[in-house]
Amino acid sequence: MLSIHRLDTSAADFQSVLRRLLAYDASQDESIERATAEILLRVQQEGDAALLEYTRRFDRVEAESVAALEIDRSEWLAALDKLPQDQRAALEAAAERIKRYHEHQVTQSWSYTEEDGTVLGQKVTPLDRVGLYVPGGKAAYPSSVLMNAIPAKVAGVPEVIMVTPTPDGVRNPIVLAAAAIGGVDRVWAIGGAQAVGAVAYGTQTISPVDKVVGPGNAYVAAAKRRVFGTVGIDMIAGPSEILVICDGSTPPDWVAMDLFSQAEHDEMAQSILLCPDAAYIEAVQQSIDRLLPTMQRADILRTSLANRGALIKVKSMEEACEIANQIAPEHLEISTTEPERWADLIRHAGAIFLGPYTSESLGDYCAGPNHVLPTARTARFSSPLGVYDFQKRSSLIKVSQAGAQTLGRIASTLARGEGLQAHAASAEYRLEPSDTKA
Incomplete structure (x- = not known):
């Protein structure tokens, strides 16, 4: 049996145990911070020359100029044409749903006139240029391309610049295809902290952007943190999280797989179940034990669930909602017969998935709302990525x-x-x- 934490809210030490379970050491590795600071400084001072040197060193890609690292649009379109039909259809369907959802977020300018003729209002304008970081090489995150690029284009951003590393010259075709579908304007085969520096500060060849968005490794995260203020950023994301509130009515296998869906990201991901039914919690435990050996990423799942996962018995559904607000999860599934009733009690969550048929994975790919969500309890004060992140407001006073x-x-x-x-x-x-x- 997998040794996943089994907690009960009636235990005297429940809150202290929960705090330890939720604790995430976000302190930065000093070696990563030093290396990132050096890379950014050199890119800021030397521009193209530093960018070419770091691309040779880290990606093993030789280029005579930064201009040679731009991936021509014809290559994106060719990648799109060569995609298997089912993949292309899925990408296009997801893109359409994401676009339709985000169109509802567009904020318009407004004004009103007071009795004495004074006019007050707000002018809403898009950012001029946005830089989108996308992991490359063997990693393929076309969904992240769509989730970041489409809201920016819906907001009216004239130019979305994508940077993606191509280790050993390997260019990921599905990522390039997603760039074509998502409305990206230019793509550069550069990555790492040096790519973040290039789009934040600009080089002789690459013009600076106003905001940098998109996921990346520890060096990318450190670079985004350091360039914030010179440019905007979306967020510094921590490990992925899912919290499932269940009344015992959902098939246990479904809930076990939903917990797996986030635990498989990496060993630091967190998956938690809150339920008032002890027998149901035991059934979910049995499902976990039976299904885990069948999973391709079983080792990651096992470590993630054992270290940071939990099955928690609560006194009531009301208490489950109270604890959910305390946790403020990235993804919250309310897998119950009356999900709207319990959603009314939720104040803090990145995204709320209502009902047993609403698996978190649908939100990751194609439901429509953005999958770039606040983690590490930041849902208490921040929101999902959206059109509003690519628009800014100016006050009008006449x-x-x-x-x-x-x-x-x-x-x-x-x-x-x-x-x-x-x-x-x-x-x-x-x-x-x-x-x-x-």
């Missing part, structure tokens, strides 16, 4: 002559209270002579 008389007196009083004479005078100059202060 004060009428009449409005300047009212607002000017208010501003003057407040400015003088703060000891800022020029602020006060700036407002007072616009007052009518009879209203001007002595």
